[in-house]
Structure formats: C-alpha cells, structure tokens
Amino acid sequence: MKKLKTVFLGNPAFSLPTLEALFKSELIELIGICGSPDKPVGRGKKIQSPATIDFAKKNNIKIFQSHSVNKDESFFEFCENQKPDIFIVLAFSHFLSQKVLDLPSVGCFNIHTSILPKYRGSSPIHYALLNGDKTTGVSIQKMVKKMDAGDIGYFLEQNIDQDDNYESLSKKLSEQSGCAVSAFIKQLSEDSARFIPQDESEVSFAPLIKKEDGLINFQESAFEILNKTKAFSVWPGTFFKINDTTYKFKNIKIGPKSNPSPGSINITSKEIFIDCNDATIQLLNIQPPGKPMMETAGFLNGYKLEKNKVD
Numbered sequence: 001m002k003k004l005k006t007v008f009l010g011n012p013a014f015s016l017p018t019l020e021a022l023f024k025s026e027l028i029e030l031i032g033i034c035g036s037p038d039k040p041v042g043r044g045k046k047i048q049s050p051a052t053i054d055f056a057k058k059n060n061i062k063i064f065q066s067h068s069v070n071k072d073e074s075f076f077e078f079c080e081n082q083k084p085d086i087f088i089v090l091a092f093s094h095f096l097s098q099k100v101l102d103l104p105s106v107g108c109f110n111i112h113t114s115i116l117p118k119y120r121g122s123s124p125i126h127y128a129l130l131n132g133d134k135t136t137g138v139s140i141q142k143m144v145k146k147m148d149a150g151d152i153g154y155f156l157e158q159n160i161d162q163d164d165n166y167e168s169l170s171k172k173l174s175e176q177s178g179c180a181v182s183a184f185i186k187q188l189s190e191d192s193a194r195f196i197p198q199d200e201s202e203v204s205f206a207p208l209i210k211k212e213d214g215l216i217n218f219q220e221s222a223f224e225i226l227n228k229t230k231a232f233s234v235w236p237g238t239f240f241k242i243n244d245t246t247y248k249f250k251n252i253k254i255g256p257k258s259n260p261s262p263g264s265i266n267i268t269s270k271e272i273f274i275d276c277n278d279a280t281i282q283l284l285n286i287q288p289p290g291k292p293m294m295e296t297a298g299f300l301n302g303y304k305l306e307k308n309k310v311d
Contacts, residue, residue, distance in 0.1 A: 154183060
C-alpha cells in the first residue's frame with residue numbers, strides 16, 4: 001500500500017500526540033513539519049523552538065520555520081519536488097492561503113477541538129468550559145478559506161468532568177486528537193472517508209480570549225464565576241480589584257443561595273466569602289500582588305483586604 005506523503009503544521013506540545021501518531025503510522029510518510037520561528041521564552045528569555053520543531057529535530061524530519069508559511073518560497077519548492085498527499089494542521093498560528101491549501105493532492109485537514117460547527121475560532125476549549133458544557137470533542141475538517149467551515153471527515157466526542165479545568169480538558173483533547181487522526185488516516189488510505197457539510201444554522205463562535213476577560217464581575221452568578229475559574233485556569237486567570245490592587249484566585253466553593261449584595265466581602269479568621277448575584281462564593285486560595293498563590297487561611301495570617309467590597 002502506498003503511504004500518504006504528509007506534512008504536519010503546528011506548534012505547541014498539545015500537538016505532540018497527533019505528531020507521534022503520524023510518525024508511527026504505517027500508512028504515513030511524514031516528510032516535513034512546519035512551525036513558527038524560535039523565540040525567547042520566560043523570564044530568562046532563553047531561545048526555544050516550538051515543541052513540534054524539537055520533535056522534528058530529534059527524528060530527523062525536514063523542518064520549515066517562518067513567520068508566514070504563505071510566503072515561504074523554500075516550502076513551495078519542497079512541495080513541488082516532494083508532491084505531498086496531505087497536510088495535517090493542529091494548533092498552527094498561521095492562516096493558510098489558497099495557494100497553500102492547493103499544495104497537497106488529497107487535501108489539507110485541520111484538527112479542531114470542538115464538535116463543529118460549534119465553537120469555530122481560536123478558543124473552543126475555553127468556551128466549552130465557560131458555558132458549562134457536559135461534552136466536547138475533536139473534529140477533523142477539510143480546510144477551506146473560511147475559518148473552520150470545511151466539511152467534517154471525522155470526529156470524536158469527549159466528556160467534560162465536573163472537576164475539569166482548561167489544563168485537564170486540554171490534556172484529554174490532546175490525546176483524543178491523536179486517536180482521531182489515526183482513525184481518519186486509516187479511512188483515507190482505504191478510500192472510505194466521507195465528508196459531511198457543516199450545518200451553518202448551528203454555527204457558534206469562540207473568539208480569542210483576552211487578559212481582561214479574567215476580571216470577575218460579581219454581578220454574575222456563582223455558576224458563571226465557577227466556570228471562569230475552570231476556563232481561565234492557565235491564562236488569563238481570574239481576579240478582582242480592591243483600591244486598584246489586583247487579587248488573583250484559582251479555586252472557589254459555591255455557598256447556599258441567599259439575598260446577596262454582589263461584591264460584598266465577608267471574612268472570618270480563616271475564610272473569605274464574596275457575594276455574587278445569586279449566592280456566596282468562598283475563595284479557597286488567593287494571590288496578592290508579587291506573591292505566590294496561597295491558601296486563604298495562610299493569606300489571612302499575614303495580609304488583609306483593604307475594604308469589605310470589591311471595586
């Protein structure tokens with residue numbers, strides 16, 4: 001059986017299970033990996049490659065790194081010579097031009113971390129958690145110029161557990177992506193893949209998350225605030241302000257329904273409670289400026305909040 005000549009386009013460690021599946025597949029010849037240029041990372045500004053590029057180096061796979069693959073003449077020349085069958089795209093930071101989409105003979109296929117057409121856009125994992133969804137999944141779509149609008153060739157569902165946050169759900173969907181691509185490649189090789197158009201009447205969007213999204217408005221419900229702590233657990237975090245001082249928190253417990261005064265703070269010797277619009281939430285941890293996240297009881301041993309209401 002002829003192997004499918006494949007180029008992978010993606011950057012973060014999230015992509016590695018998919019990349020591993022492609023590399024180990026007997027149905028695939030992985031001929032190239034595209035990623036972004038190396039860049040300084042962290043406080044020390046150490047130059048690092050994307051995780052996928054590190055993978056390519058360790059396994060002697062052809063590398064392409066550019067700020068825009070759409071303008072990378074060496075990549076076009078490589079594809080003209082190698083004649084790839086498919087591109088697999090996951091967590092790639094570049095929008096692909098029609099010229100790039102036309103390069104592989106079979107097609108470009110994007111792995112998206114929702115069951116399309118739900119949550120098209122850059123932040124589907126965040127929005128599944130923000131909306132309290134019970135399930136999500138991964139979809140493999142044949143790419144077109146319109147964002148995340150291609151026909152669906154394969155999908156796998158994933159349950160969202162009650163204690164899932166962005167980190168844990170991302171790990172599950174990273175593994176699911178590897179499983180999905182293996183099954184999809186098998187169908188492609190057997191010419192049994194069937195592509196279903198997306199229902200445009202069911203489309204919803206998951207736009208880019210911004211830092212200010214983590215600022216909590218205590219006029220929201222306790223459930224909405226809980227979902228934000230889950231969705232924003234990695235970035236941007238959840239926080240509130242008192243006298244222009246920002247306090248971050250990661251974990252909360254929802255108290256009983258009451259007649260709350262949203263934003264009011266009640267403090268005991270070891271606990272901090274804040275009213276929202278339908279109940280009271282208890283902060284299980286808190287981070288003052290310039291300090292690490294600490295349990296609330298430990299914070300109250302050495303710090304105090306300046307007033308009894310959030311700005």
